[in-house]
Amino acid sequence: MPANRLKQIHLAAHFPGVNNTTVWSDPRSGSHIEFDSFRRFAQIAERAKFDFLFLAEGLRLREQNGLIYDLDVVGRPDTFTVLAALAAVTERLGLAGTINSTFNEPYEVARQFATLDHLSEGRAAWNVVTSWDAFTGENFRRGGYLPQDQRYERARSFLHATRTLFDSWHGDEIEGDKASGAFFAEPKPGAFSIHDAFFDIEGQFNVPRSPQGRPVIFQAGDSDAGRDFAAAEADAIFSRHGTKDAGQAFYADVKARMAKFGRDRDQLKVLPAATFILADTDAEAHELADLVRHQQVSGQTAIRFLEQVWNRDLSGYDPDGPLPEIDPDLGEHTIARGRASVRMNRDPLAVANEYRALAEAKGYSVRELIVNVTSRQNFIGSPRTIAETINEYVQADASDGFILVPHITPDGLAEFADKVVPLLQEKGVFRTEYEGTTLREHLGLRRFGS
Amino acid sequence: MSVRQIHLAAALDGAGWHPAAWREPEAVSAIELFGPRYWLDQVRRAESGLLDFVTIEDGFPLEPGALPRLDASLIAARVAPLTSHIGIVPTITTTHTEPFHVSKTIATLDYASTGRAGWRVQVGARAAEAALFGRRELPRLSIEDLGTPEGQALIGELFDEAADHVEVVRRLWDSWEDGAEIRDAATGRFVDREKLHYIDFSGSRFSVRGPSITPRSPQGQPLVVALAHQSIPYAFAARSADVALVTPHDVDAIAGIVAEIRAAQAEAGRADERLLIFGEFVVFLDENPAEAIARKERLDEAAGAPYRSDAPVFAGSPGALADQLEAWAEAGLDGFRLRPGSVPHDLDAVTRQLVPQLQARGLFRREYEADTLRGLLGFERPANRYAPAIAA
Numbered sequence: 001m002p003a004n005r006l007k008q009i010h011l012a013a014h015f016p017g018v019n020n021t022t023v024w025s026d027p028r029s030g031s032h033i034e035f036d037s038f039r040r041f042a043q044i045a046e047r048a049k050f051d052f053l054f055l056a057e058g059l060r061l062r063e064q065n066g067l068i069y070d071l072d073v074v075g076r077p078d079t080f081t082v083l084a085a086l087a088a089v090t091e092r093l094g095l096a097g098t099i100n101s102t103f104n105e106p107y108e109v110a111r112q113f114a115t116l117d118h119l120s121e122g123r124a125a126w127n128v129v130t131s132w133d134a135f136t137g138e139n140f141r142r143g144g145y146l147p148q149d150q151r152y153e154r155a156r157s158f159l160h161a162t163r164t165l166f167d168s169w170h171g172d173e174i175e176g177d178k179a180s181g182a183f184f185a186e187p188k189p190g191a192f193s194i195h196d197a198f199f200d201i202e203g204q205f206n207v208p209r210s211p212q213g214r215p216v217i218f219q220a221g222d223s224d225a226g227r228d229f230a231a232a233e234a235d236a237i238f239s240r241h242g243t244k245d246a247g248q249a250f251y252a253d254v255k256a257r258m259a260k261f262g263r264d265r266d267q268l269k270v271l272p273a274a275t276f277i278l279a280d281t282d283a284e285a286h287e288l289a290d291l292v293r294h295q296q297v298s299g300q301t302a303i304r305f306l307e308q309v310w311n312r313d314l315s316g317y318d319p320d321g322p323l324p325e326i327d328p329d330l331g332e333h334t335i336a337r338g339r340a341s342v343r344m345n346r347d348p349l350a351v352a353n354e355y356r357a358l359a360e361a362k363g364y365s366v367r368e369l370i371v372n373v374t375s376r377q378n379f380i381g382s383p384r385t386i387a388e389t390i391n392e393y394v395q396a397d398a399s400d401g402f403i404l405v406p407h408i409t410p411d412g413l414a415e416f417a418d419k420v421v422p423l424l425q426e427k428g429v430f431r432t433e434y435e436g437t438t439l440r441e442h443l444g445l446r447r448f449g450s
Numbered sequence: 451m452s453v454r455q456i457h458l459a460a461a462l463d464g465a466g467w468h469p470a471a472w473r474e475p476e477a478v479s480a481i482e483l484f485g486p487r488y489w490l491d492q493v494r495r496a497e498s499g500l501l502d503f504v505t506i507e508d509g510f511p512l513e514p515g516a517l518p519r520l521d522a523s524l525i526a527a528r529v530a531p532l533t534s535h536i537g538i539v540p541t542i543t544t545t546h547t548e549p550f551h552v553s554k555t556i557a558t559l560d561y562a563s564t565g566r567a568g569w570r571v572q573v574g575a576r577a578a579e580a581a582l583f584g585r586r587e588l589p590r591l592s593i594e595d596l597g598t599p600e601g602q603a604l605i606g607e608l609f610d611e612a613a614d615h616v617e618v619v620r621r622l623w624d625s626w627e628d629g630a631e632i633r634d635a636a637t638g639r640f641v642d643r644e645k646l647h648y649i650d651f652s653g654s655r656f657s658v659r660g661p662s663i664t665p666r667s668p669q670g671q672p673l674v675v676a677l678a679h680q681s682i683p684y685a686f687a688a689r690s691a692d693v694a695l696v697t698p699h700d701v702d703a704i705a706g707i708v709a710e711i712r713a714a715q716a717e718a719g720r721a722d723e724r725l726l727i728f729g730e731f732v733v734f735l736d737e738n739p740a741e742a743i744a745r746k747e748r749l750d751e752a753a754g755a756p757y758r759s760d761a762p763v764f765a766g767s768p769g770a771l772a773d774q775l776e777a778w779a780e781a782g783l784d785g786f787r788l789r790p791g792s793v794p795h796d797l798d799a800v801t802r803q804l805v806p807q808l809q810a811r812g813l814f815r816r817e818y819e820a821d822t823l824r825g826l827l828g829f830e831r832p833a834n835r836y837a838p839a840i841a842a
Contacts, residue, residue, distance in 0.1 A: 025635040033631075033665055035531065035562045061646065061661060067641040069662075075631065075641070075665045078551070081558035084527035089487065103548065105508065107582045115521040119486045119528045135546070138659035139550045176480025179471040181752060183480060183517065192514055200584040206512035206519050208484055300638050 009394045010269060010401030010443060011421070012096070013045040016409050017056040020072050021275060022432045023407050030410055032073050035085060041084045041410035043095055048417035049431050050095025051442045052125060052216075053086065054238075055079050059103060060136045062338040064304055064314050065417045069336075071301050080112050087120035089188070094439030096125035096218060101154060106161035106199060114166060114207040120142030122211030122438030127218035127238055130155045135337045140396045143324050157198040159217070159233060167211035168192040171449040184237045201369045209325065212440050213448030231257035234268060242272040269443055272407060274378035274402040278415050282381045285336045289380045293371045293408055302370040309351050319367040323359050328352050334359050378402075384415075388424035394429070456775060456813045457726065458826060459539075460800060463487070463507035464517045467732050467759070467794035470752035472517065474792045486528050492793060493529045496536055496670060499801025500815050503537025503825045505570050505675065505787065510546065511579045514617050523555050528632060531564035537823030539568035539675055544575060544615035545565025545608055546583045552615070553622035553662055560667035565822035568673035571616060571691065573608040600786045602682070609686040614653040614692040616674060621649035623671050624834045625661035647836040668822045670831050677730075680759060681710065688714030692829065693726045697817045704729070704781040724829055726784040730761035730770070734791040735799035737768040746791060761789060768803035 004294045016022045023029060031037045042053050054188065057079060062069040079097040086095055092168060095116065101108055111125075117124035124179045130151040137243075173189035175182045190205035219234035230237050231254050241250040247270075255265045277292060279285035297305070299319030311329040328348035359369045393399055406412025424430035440447050465472035465483060471479060473630035482488050489506075495503045514759035522540035530538055538559065542552055552569070574580070575596070580588040588604070595601045630645035649660035676691040678684045687694035688711050689771035696711075700702045708727055715725055734749075736742040742765045750756045757763060764771055775786055788804075789795035820826050 022635055024640055033561060035564070039531065059663060060659075068641070068646055070639045070641050070643050073640055074646075075626070075663060077561060077664050078554040080521075081555050081562065082526060083529045084524040085531050085558075085562035088490075088528050088531045105546070105583050105585070106550075108547070111510070112524060115524045118484050118520055119489075119524055120485065135507050138657075140548050141656040142548075161696060175482050176472070178475070178477070181470070181473060183472065190518070198713070201582055203578055203582045204512035206510065207521075210517050232504035300640050 006396055007400075008431070008444075009390065009424060010050070010271060011430065012052045012094070012271060013041065013050050013413050014054045014056070014405040015041055016073070016405055016407070018062065018073050018076060019056055019404055020301055021407055022409055023292060024073050025295065028408050028411060031235040032409055033075055033077055035082070037088040037410040038077075038082055038086055039089050041413060042090050042093055044411070044413045044417050046090045046358070048371055048421045049411075049434060050093060051401070052186060052439055053268065054127070055082065055097045055098060057098040057100060057129065058285050058316050058338065059100070059131070060139055060338050062320055062336070064307065064336045065315070066332045069304070071298070071304060082117055083124070084119055087116070089122065092123070092434040092437060092442075093214065094125055094442060095280075096216070097121055098129055098218075101158035102131045102151065103136070103142055106158050106194075107201060107205075109158075110165035110205065111163040111207050113162070113245050114210045117210035117212050117215055118207070118361050119366075122440070123357070124210070124212065125216035125218060125236075125439055127220065128159055129220060131336070147155045152221075152229070152432070153346040154198050156229065156233075156367045157196050159394045160196075161201070163201050163214065164194055165205045166190050166203040166210070166214040167205075167448065169393060169449070171209035171213070174208055176319045183398075185237060192243045204385050211368050212438050216439050216443065216445060220418045222335060227254050228257055230254055231263070232261040234423050236269040236271055236443065239270050239399065241397075242274050242398065242402070244393055247393060247395060248270060251397050251399060258280075263299070263388065269400040269445075271401050271403050272378075272399050273405055275407065276379040276386060276416060276420075277377050277407075278381070278386060278419060280382060280385060283384050285381045285385075290375050292377070293392065296407070297367060297371045297374065299336075299367050302367040304336075305370045305374060306366055308339065311335045311348060317366065323352075323356055323366060323369065325370060356450070383419035383423055387420050390420075390423065391429050433449045451802065453695075455815065456808060457502045457728065457777050458499075458500055458800070458805070458814065459503045459505060459537075459550040459728065459787040460797060461505045461507065461730075461786065461787050461789040462492050462496075462793075463789070464519070466796060467747070468734075468749045468757050468791045469515060469751065469791040471792035472751045473752050474795065476751070476795055477792065483517065489525045490529050491533055492797060493533055493536060493538065493736045494609070495794060495797050495801055497533050497810070499805045500818060501536060501801070501805075501824055502569060502785065503539050503673075506541060508541040508543075508572070509579070509580050510543070510574070513578075521580070523559065523739065526567070527562055530559060530566070532562070535564075535826075536564055536692075537566045537569050537673065537826060538557065539823075541570040541572050543572045543574045544612040545704045546579065546585070547615075548655065549618035549621065549658055550662070551614045552620040552666040556672050556716045557623060557662065557664045557667040560619050560669055565668035565824070567620075567667070567669065568675055568693075568823055570675045570677070571612055572677070573605075573612050575604055575608055580583070587701070599677060605682050608683050612653050613686055613690050614651070614655060617773040618651045618656070619648065620671060620674075621835070622650060622660055622662040623666060623842055625649050626665040626835050627834050627837045628666055628670075644836075652696055654809065664713050666834065669822050670834065671824075671826065672680075673823050673829070678711075679716075682710050685714045686798060687711060688720065688725065691725065693728055693827070695728045695730055697730045698778075699762045701778055704783060708782040726827060727735065727782070728785045728787050729778050729783045730787050731788065732759045732761050732763045732789040732791055733771060733796050733800065734765040735768050735771060735796050735803065735805065736772065737767055739770060745795075757791075759789075765791075768799055769807055771804055772807035775808070
């Protein structure tokens with residue numbers, strides 16, 4: 001059967017977070033807090049047979065110029081609580097949450113994910129991230145004291161600790177013999193002892209082995225060390241390489257790294273985040289994309305973006321005017337806090353010069369520049385064009401699929417579900433029914449434990 | 451003195467509170483105890499009896515002789531969308547958790563249940579529990595040691611921390627004023643940041659800046675419930691809780707406990723605030739009281755020891771329990787949290803036999819009269835501490 005030779009696509013739905021992807025001013029745009037929005041979003045994804053739903057994390061409201069940032073969606077619910085509630089209103093959809101290793105403890109996180117896996121009957125996934133900024137730390141006991149070079153070490157140690165906890169039960173400890181009174185088949189189930197540079201913990205884990213053995217582990221690191229970490233430890237990568245060329249290079253790189261850790265290439269899925277703009281025709285979609293870009297990048301938003309590079313208050317500048325002649329402040333970044341993107345900015349002076357050159361060459365105002373350099377839409381076109389593009393990327397090993405972020409919450413996913421998914425199914429590259437019940441089964445990953 | 455209405459809660463834990471409850475023929479299989487259907491089924495049974503709320507026990511260690519446990523707040527979330535009226539109150543410790551996380555967990559449960567969330571606050575004095583976290587050393591004390599000066603010092607420290615923890619959680623619940631989300635297209639602002647508040651709590655164990663990442667939830671302040679057995683926790687409950695659960699073993703002890711809590715409440719400056727005081731019972735119920743007693747004895751035999759509890763143990767008929775609840779309510783209690791000895795038997799006996807008895811006496815609701823837990827327990831939706839006072 002030729003269909004079986006085609007690589008299967010994995011699709012996931014990212015409930016939009018607190019950035020300018022969401023066009024909240026659109027009348028169709030619903031709540032980002034009410035549970036009903038999450039329910040609808042999840043049920044659309046499940047109706048379309050998506051692999052999983054994905055939630056990001058942010059543990060302090062963003063600030064800019066010393067004030068809470070108010071131009072984007074602000075506020076989000078607790079990740080674990082929403083995922084457990086969604087387990088009640090879905091049956092097969094995987095439930096993936098981003099939980100950092102800095103402001104949590106391994107015992108508690110392992111227990112929460114093992115519980116979520118039980119309560120969802122095998123659909124839990126954990127995107128492990130590190131966060132270290134003292135800004136976020138001001139909300140926590142533990143604070144934000146970790147030097148940057150230690151945060152990966154702690155993350156690795158944290159992940160190993162939780163793995164030890166998940167594996168502390170093999171899966172056959174519960175005998176439950178009512179007649180004899182033997183609840184356990186062995187005297188000390190869940191016993192563990194972890195003593196390393198970061199954790200000094202021991203006892204018995206009190207959640208039995210969960211259906212997947214371990215939740216699906218996501219990782220998002222992109223540095224050399226981060227890629228090795230993912231190749232060695234992760235089940236999936238939440239990648240930022242959504243274009244074809246960059247995707248192929250990244251894909252080849254991380255998959256090649258797996259051999260030295262003794263892992264099969266198919267036991268790591270590469271899934272970039274992707275946005276999409278759908279319309280009946282490609283031309284209409286491009287027109288719509290331009291409109292959405294301008295909704296996402298208002299004049300005010302453009303100035304704020306520029307400030308994140310310049311590290312200066314630029315509120316006096318006209319978004320429809322030219323770029324500032326003043327150079328970025330190269331000191332400690334203080335203007336925008338609580339944003340991963342700021343921390344990832346390369347040399348600000350180089351970025352500023354790049355922007356200036358581009359603005360001059362194209363005659364861009366501040367706003368038009370930001371509209372163009374922060375271009376978000378990965379897939380623009382008719383349903384057919386988008387289906388073909390996604391399939392082409394996946395068959396060419398630019399990824400194993402995509403984590404889709406609509407710009408309207410929660411119903412922006414419906415168009416994709418109703419129009420693009422059937423075309424992928426027709427091509428024989430996307431499931432028409434769930435074959436398994438667990439997320440590991442959806443993703444073709446092995447389970448752990450007996 | 452006549453009794454108004456009695457409030458009733460059920461305390462869910464494992465297969466019931468008796469350690470041998472899982473061996474009962476009616477009990478679900480050991481594996482099912484860790485699946486979603488069992489928990490949903492229990493909460494639905496409680497809801498069918500119009501109970502005010504369920505609590506879900508929790509704890510981090512796997513204790514000798516005890517069963518494993520799932521995270522209570524996630525069980526609560528898992529049942530919330532599939533129930534409609536009953537309050538859902540998971541247990542979370544203050545000793546090893548981050549107030550910031552707890553705050554958004556309960557607020558989010560309040561969203562998922564559209565206004566039915568509560569939090570049963572617990573402290574953890576056990577050294578074995580602290581060892582699971584490795585963040586602090588707790589002395590290895592037995593239950594008996596808790597009465598010694600060293601034990602009391604530890605209890606005092608843990609409840610002081612609990613009071614700070616609850617204070618932070620409550621401030622975070624208020625850190626967004628209602629209506630902070632404005633979606634004002636004209637000015638491009640999603641929120642009115644004048645309505646978002648730093649809480650700037652600073653205490654000996656932690657400091658927390660705020661605001662919460664989660665907007666103020668449907669109830670504003672979800673219900674805080676605390677179990678208390680002696681003066682230090684009485685003072686804590688009086689200062690921090692909305693519902694105090696107490697364990698008098700006879701009717702004569704009630705007045706003293708209630709007086710102590712009310713005095714502590716006044717001392718904490720909360721004399722005008724509503725604080726309900728519930729009694730506790732572990733219950734084994736059968737229409738024929740001899741059967742209930744025999745069943746408990748059978749369970750004791752299976753467990754190899756007579757069942758002991760911090761709460762009084764009642765084995766008898768639902769009618770006799772109704773008599774006792776009525777008398778104890780007259781003595782000053784607002785309601786009761788009942789711990790079923792085994793599930794489903796004793797939970798069903800509460801909802802199908804005890805509840806009709808109380809209804810027949812005019813002491814218990816015949817239908818749910820409110821959609822929120824605060825509403826069921828007679829609490830108004832509170833004003834936000836950070837909102838500007840409305841001029842009179």
